[in-house]
Amino acid sequence: MLNKNFSPKNQSAFSARFEAQKIAFGPVVFQCVHYAWKRGMLQALSDAGQSGLSVAELSATKCWTDYALKVVLETCLSAGVVYLQDGNYVLDKTGYCILTDKITQINFDFNQDVCYEGLAKLAESLDKEQPIGLNVLGPWPTIYEGLSELPEPAKASWFAFDHHYSDTSFPTILADIFATAPKHVMDIGANTGKFSCAALAYNSAVQLHLVDLPIQLAVAEKSLQDAGVRERAHLHPTDLLNAEQPLKSGMDVIWMSQFLSCFSEAVIATILQRAVAALGPKGQLIIMDTFWDRQRYDIASYCLINTSPYFTSMASGNSKIYESTDYIRLAELAGLELLTVRDDIGYCHSLLRFGVASA
Template sequence: MLNKTFSPPGQSAFAARFEAQKIAFGPVVFQCVRYAWKRGMLQALADAGEGGLTIDELAARGTWTEYALKVVLETCLSAGVVYLQNDHYTLDKSGYCVLTDKITQINLDFNHDICYRGLFHLDESLDREQPVGLQTLGDWPTLYEGMSALPEPAKTSWFAFDHHYSDISLPSVLPDIFATAPRRLMDIGANTGKFSCAALAYNSKVELHLVDLKNQLAVADVALQTAGLRNRAHLHSINLLDAGLPLPAGMDVIWMSQFLSCFSETAIAGILQRVAGALAPNGQVLIMDTFWDRQRYDIASYCLINTSPYFTAMASGNSKIYESGDYIRLAERAGLRLLTVRDDIGYCHSLLRFERADAGEANG
């Protein structure tokens, strides 16, 4: 049974009340800190060094009014992004993270450009299990149908968020994918074709089948052609929510990365049943995803848990960042058996390896 808390041991009631106020004013703090970063206030304080700058000195630059400086920097002060000493504002440690840490910046952009306006509709999205907040970006049933048509800066922020976490993990898992010497590999949820290109370049003999929506495959097609790898790739335009559309069969390895988290448990169960049926004898299913319960550090679990409302309000209305046990349970229900788990891939990925539950009997 999973047990977890993010509260410090022995937290007092007064300290807990302070934490509650941080939650209540969270949206205000978010916007002010983002303004200070985007408009150069934090950079100005970083350039000033330990001596810091007064409001008058900052205002004298002509970039910000005294009013804007006071409003924004006082909120930054309350959030520990800056500190105030002898009327001089100086960048604090959290401020340096906002200013220099790539993950922090990607998360800020993602939440501002993709999620912020849409999360206003979270209550309705939860009640209806539909991405009601998606209307702030476009008129699509789910975000995935509109991925290639997302407006800027949302499009850039979404792909930066998605790729930053997955790109660093991909090189280290290619040996896992080809450990059984597969000749027929299927990439479900091919997206922009990054994995497909990497896999085809890694192994010159593999035949790759890409499965995704039509618009996404069009993007992947261009990437494959540009890389000169199109001749060994087969594109299959399939909506995985349509249970009547068959998957290509006889696959030695079926690969899914950050894909199943786009669906509800009911949909995942159906997808895994079809995946199990598409395996060749002794074929395997490899699922790489970000499970909040398998993280080494609380900071990773925190970020992943709080990505789930994006799926609710913006992406699908009924998916989330899952616990690893959810996937394992649904896979077993679909006739698969867990073979291995590898954690600590990249920033926060784990790799689950499955085979058909009857594979051992067939070999026997």
């Protein structure tokens, strides 16, 4: 059983109470730091170097009022984003990270533009297991039907978040996909077609079968055409929430990347059952996903765990970032057996390879 503890050992009651206040005021801190970053306060302090700037000096630029500067920078001070030195505000290491670290910026934008307003409906979403918060972005039953129609800046922030995590992994896993020399590979949850394009470019003989909702396959088809690989791609419009819709059979490899986390355990079970039926002789199922229980560093586990409420309020209402043992258990129930596991792919991915269990 996994043992995990994010609290310092021997934490005092006073320290615990301080941590509790950080949680209570978390939304306030987020918005103030976001303002300081987006409106250029942090950049101005970075440009000033170790000497920093006073409120009067910042106000003289006419970019912010004294009032706005004091409210925002005092919150940034409390969060360790800046520090005070001889009356001047100086950018601290956390503030520098916000200014320069791409993944931090992507996480900020995703939570602000996609999640923040809808998370106010988290309690109702949890109670009903429906993405009640999604209505702030559009009228779809889940976010997946509306990805190509999301309003800006939510659309750009969603795709930046999704692609930044997956794109760092694709270059290192293509050899895994083709290790058994498959002729027919199925990409379930093809999304924009990025993986399919990469796989078709990697192997000039493979036939790629893309499975997703019609609206997503339309986006993927354009990607395939632009990449000049459309002739070896086969589109299979499928609503995977419909357990009665089978998958095309005879597949040598079925691939799923950051896909099953979009569904409840009950739906995952039906998808895995259909995947087993679609595999040809000696076919394999390969799943790449972000499992919070398989992370080397607590920072990765923290980010993944706290992505789950997005799935609740905004995406589907009943999915999450899972533990790897959840997938393995559901795969075994579907008639699969775990063959290999590879961790530390890209930022935080793991690769699970399954074969059909022996009778």
